[in-house]
Amino acid sequence: MEKSEATTIEVAETSRERKGKAPLLAAVVAAEHHAKAAAHKRGVAIFDLILRISAAAAALGATVAMGTAEQTLPFFTQFFQFQASYDDLPTFSFFVIAMAIVTAYLVLSVPFSIVCIVRPVAAAPRLLLILLDTLAVTLATSAGGASAAIVYLAHNGNSDANWLAICQQFTDFCQRVSGAVVGSFIAVALLIFLVVLSAIALKKH
């Protein structure tokens, strides 16, 4: 290795006279450039893996927090006991399903992220990850946005539509649900970062 570098420098200095060695020079320079780009891309891929696991944890937390959100009030009438559960509102059911899909995708995409670490210059797994990450961003954002709209309504109500706030009664339920929405937004932020990171790694060096 030492020797070939010395040759490179020598060839560079006297390149006009010794054109016969030029292909060797080109090959050495290309290999060095390639190795540098690969090291850079490997670093990005390791960061990608860490972010991916964090996003999976956030998405899992959001799914579990929403899926276990229920509250039974301590008072009841003769005919009726007041209780709230996430599946009373279709939007929250959608949230649980969508975030479960996102969590499953993020866990299943870890092997592809590892492939990107092992073979940093391969473009195909990265393109696949960008495509699926973008779809995951959309799914997680729609779940988070829709639930945020309903949580806002549950907290504040709406006098024009005559919808009353229910959070005065169901305090714990509302806190749990709000936490789940925050978790989904953390997952969304990490996923956006993942897409941008993959795009940077795809860039030609």
Place this chain on the structure above:
Amino acid sequence: MEKSEATTIEVAETSRERKGKAPLLAAVVAAEHHAKAAAHKRGVAIFDLILRISAAAAALGATVAMGTAEQTLPFFTQFFQFQASYDDLPTFSFFVIAMAIVTAYLVLSVPFSIVCIVRPVAAAPRLLLILLDTLAVTLATSAGGASAAIVYLAHNGNSDANWLAICQQFTDFCQRVSGAVVGSFIAVALLIFLVVLSAIALKKH
């Protein structure tokens, strides 16, 4: 050009004997490869521009449809006239603001898309577009998802939370609002396609 190609073939056939011509060969091959990749990327960039203008039109349509949604019912009491407007619901106000931002971004990004057509191998404008397109996807999806949740509630109500459906009275208003939500989802689909397309164009050839 014809002549240099002939030289290329000759050199390729007798490359072992005539190493001195190899740099010329390499340069010619590299230039041809570069031109091919540039033509491919230019095609992608033109498609990008068309999709971008379509997405801007969809986003503009959604903004205007929501922003002009209001209905006054033909009956009224002595004290009260029944009317619905988009700004009665904070989620719909958010929708108008978010979709207006997305529309403005899409219109302002057209020059960058044109730069990608003129200089197809430049990576910097494409990376910028991927980053901002991903943020626009998130904004449009959150607006569309949140409004879809409220529209669903307006259509169906929710007996558990004691929220009544308002679409039996405000038919036109609900139709207009639903149309706006559909428009935002069309814009989201086009934006996802734009992100994937930019990623493909960034790929090394």
